[in-house]
Amino acid sequence: MRRIIISTIYLIVVTISAFGQNEIESPLTQLNKTIDFEFCNPRTQTPPTIGVSAMRRADGGSFVPGVYIKAVEDAGGVPVVIPVTTDGVKLRKLLDNIDGLLLTGGDDVDPTYYGEKKLNSTVLIDVVRDTFDLSLARLASNMNIPILGICRGMQVLNIAFGGTLYQDLPTQKKSQIQHKPTTKRDKVCQTTSIFAGTKLAELLGVSDTLAINSYHHQSVKKVASEFKISAVAPDGVIEAIEAYPYRRILAVQWHPEALTQNYPAMRNLFTFIVDEAKKFKHAKELHKNMLSIDTHTDTPLNFVLVIGFDFGKR
Numbered sequence: 198m199r200r201i202i203i204s205t206i207y208l209i210v211v212t213i214s215a216f217g218q219n220e221i222e223s224p225l226t227q228l229n230k231t232i233d234f235e236f237c238n239p240r241t242q243t244p245p246t247i248g249v250s251a252m253r254r255a256d257g258g259s260f261v262p263g264v265y266i267k268a269v270e271d272a273g274g275v276p277v278v279i280p281v282t283t284d285g286v287k288l289r290k291l292l293d294n295i296d297g298l299l300l301t302g303g304d305d306v307d308p309t310y311y312g313e314k315k316l317n318s319t320v321l322i323d324v325v326r327d328t329f330d331l332s333l334a335r336l337a338s339n340m341n342i343p344i345l346g347i348c349r350g351m352q353v354l355n356i357a358f359g360g361t362l363y364q365d366l367p368t369q370k371k372s373q374i375q376h377k378p379t380t381k382r383d384k385v386c387q388t389t390s391i392f393a394g395t396k397l398a399e400l401l402g403v404s405d406t407l408a409i410n411s412y413h414h415q416s417v418k419k420v421a422s423e424f425k426i427s428a429v430a431p432d433g434v435i436e437a438i439e440a441y442p443y444r445r446i447l448a449v450q451w452h453p454e455a456l457t458q459n460y461p462a463m464r465n466l467f468t469f470i471v472d473e474a475k476k477f478k479h480a481k482e483l484h485k486n487m488l489s490i491d492t493h494t495d496t497p498l499n500f501v502l503v504i505g506f507d508f509g510k511r
Contacts, residue, residue, distance in 0.1 A: 243399060245474035247274040248295035250350070251335055253281045253326045265301055265347075268454040274468035274474060283328045285336070292336055297343045297474030300330060301451060305415050306366050307502040311358050314362040319391025319414065331357050338444070343473035346448030347468060348413055354448050358421035366416050371393050372432035377412050382455035385410050389436040389451070395427035397449070400465045408450040408460075411436065416450060445473045470480070 222230075236242070247269045249283070251259035259280035269276040276299075279291050297306070304321045308314065310331065315322070330349070334357035337344055346354045352362055363369045366376055380386045385408035391397055393404035402405060417435040420426060423444065428437035440446040447470075453463035 223459050244273055244275050245296035245471060245478045246294065247276050247289065247297045247299055247474055248279045249299045250279050250280050250301050250330060253302060253323060253329075255283075257325075260453040261301060262454075263458075264454040265299065268457050268464070268467045269299065269471070271299055272458065272471040273369060273473040274467070278335065281326060281329045281334070282323060285309060288329075288332055289336055290445075292333075292340060292342060295342065297345070297470045297475075298333065298337045299470060300334065300344065300353055300448075302328075302348030302350065302412075304349070305364070306330075306349065306352055306356060306362065307360070311361040313361070313364065317368070319365050319413075338446070341445075341477070343445035343470060343477055344471040346446070347454065347469060348450060348452060351417060351448035351450050352417060354446065355417045355421050355424065355438060358423040359420035360417060360424070361419040362415045363418045364415060366434070367392065370416070370432070370434065372430075374432050376416070376430075376434060377414055380410075380423040382410055382412060382452055382508060383459060385456070385460070387430065389428045389430050390436075391428050392426065395425070396439050396447060397427040397437050398445075398471050401462050402465070403462070407462075409436065410456055411451040413450055445477075452454070452507070 249265050249269065251253065251263050253260050254260060259278065261278050266276045266278075274297065279288075279295075282288060303326060305324060307322045307324065307327045308316070308320065330353045333342070334353050338357070344354065346352075356362065363397060367370075374387055378386045378388075387409060388406050390407050391401060391403050391405065391407050391412070399402040411430070416436065420435065420438060423440050424438040424446075425440075426435055426436075426437070427439045427447075428449070430436050434450075436450045438448050447466070449466065453466045456463040459465070
């Protein structure tokens with residue numbers, strides 16, 4: 198009898214223990230449920246994909262600072278790093294799968310791309326990165342992908358459309374303003390004047406002076422015909438350009454990605470590229486089920502270039 202009682206108690210304890218184990222889900226089980234019921238829910242609208250151009254390490258590897266990724270994520274986009282490559286076929290394939298493009302910052306651009314020789318030893322050139330960025334700018338524009346350029350990204354866009362740069366700003370355009378200060382990038386260090394009536398003024402909610410964190414060695418000199426100036430520093434250095442209303446392209450010389458946490462207005466620049474990407478994504482989906490017989494370039498149509506065609510005057 199005693200053995201029966203002990204056995205019964207043991208069975209009850211084991212059963213209760215097993216029941217408790219079933220009730221308390223493991224972290225993996227919880228994650229799998231989230232994946233199955235939320236991540237894979239066909240009713241969930243997919244946010245737009247924003248391609249973020251990578252920078253290049255000395256060993257040839259690609260990387261993107263986390264602040265760019267976080268700024269895109271916080272704005273509601275899905276950031277996808279585009280690794281540095283000079284293979285145009287691969288770049289075209291990558292661009293086929295994004296809805297917006299963010300051209301990041303970096304070092305100088307080879308002056309031969311705008312018809313000049315290297316000025317001095319301060320001009321730091323990465324031929325591979327130049328080919329990569331300029332190819333991205335041209336291909337993305339041909340495909341009418343919305344573009345946001347930051348720092349070097351603004352310079353690349355200007356060159357791609359036929360503009361030029363100051364190669365060495367300190368010697369070619371002397372100023373009391375330090376355009377490459379030693380302060381941290383998450384702090385503002387100078388001001389810029391935002392032009393009223395521009396897309397930039399609309400996005401930032403200002404049409405006068407704005408505090409920024411500009412860090413650059415080169416800057417836009419001759420503005421490409423496709424763009425208009427939307428902001429300048431007190432010394433006349435161009436701090437922003439845009440192609441509105443004809444193209445969904447906007448670029449700034451400063452680094453808004455480093456200011457989004459402390460200066461909320463800067464988030465609007467990333468909201469801009471995500472919102473434009475949403476429209477582009479929707480237009481692409483429409484084109485999958487319709488036949489276009491016109492030559493409009495305000496929808497996701499691939500523009501076939503003719504050799505010798507002036508990219509900037511298209």
